[in-house]
Amino acid sequence: MVETHKLTKNQKLVVEALKSAEGPLSAYAILEELRPHGVKAPLQVYRALDKLMELKLIHKVESMSAYVACVQPDCHTHKTVGFAICSSCNGVQELPENVVSLHLDNWAQETGFVRSGIALEVRGTCKTCRENEAAEACC
């Protein structure tokens, strides 16, 4: 279990905002949401985000400049992290660790590159949006 009780006030606020969000939030979206709770400046959010990423409680979706709470139960132990992002609804699904790593290990060994982390962002259209688009087109 993660020791969430050690988090500071701002860190708790930020991680809770992300957990209760539908999808990824930008730093400034988080700021707006937390203004009523006394968070006033971008830096307060960014500092909390940095620490939370260090603790592997959240992730940054690089291609969106946005942040998500990790949904996988033992995510803080992951070395491999990926997302599937729907270009239509901006929804994000986490990719299980096993979809990626294997081949990379070989490549890393061959080239002498030592991995510390990975960002995998798959773009596409999710099932729901695809079905909606099909429904609109058919009639």
Add this chain to the structure above:
Amino acid sequence: MVETHKLTKNQKLVVEALKSAEGPLSAYAILEELRPHGVKAPLQVYRALDKLMELKLIHKVESMSAYVACVQPDCHTHKTVGFAICSSCNGVQELPENVVSLHLDNWAQETGFVRSGIALEVRGTCKTCRENEAAEACC
């Protein structure tokens, strides 16, 4: 062969700047480099970048907000693209297509997610930097 002769003036300038660069360049770094050639505004660069990405002649390294010319000979046919980024020197190596795709296909089929593109950014330390660090530490 790619039809580079169809590129507009700004597009040619931008792609050439990226090709002759050591590593990834930010949009504003490109702008500074091209000022002597009459490029004056960020939008001129961003528009060229957009088109070049559409043509698959260059790629964006999301986690650096920077852009690189594709080095793989048939890169414009790739659906899968990845980079290994050294956290020490910021150098970027392109990952061959075959290191990633397999497992993703299964996952995509299971979840009904239709892929259109992929951004894979592996963080770590490259061989050269690792050796340099080792040399510094040993004595």
Add this chain to the structure above:
DNA sequence: GAACCAATGTAATAATATAACAAGTCAAGA
């Protein structure tokens, strides 16, 4: 308490990216 370290608050600014609109270019067809 004094010294210290980490977290905080605040203001200012840097870096990255887009919106809005006017104007120029060029090929296809009347």
Add this chain to the structure above:
DNA sequence: TCTTGACTTGTTATATTATTACATTGGTTC
């Protein structure tokens, strides 16, 4: 040739994302 329309361009202004710098607070250790 003229004109229409799609596309590219130039320019200004502005939005969005992220960091620097510095003063302050709050607890921990000696």
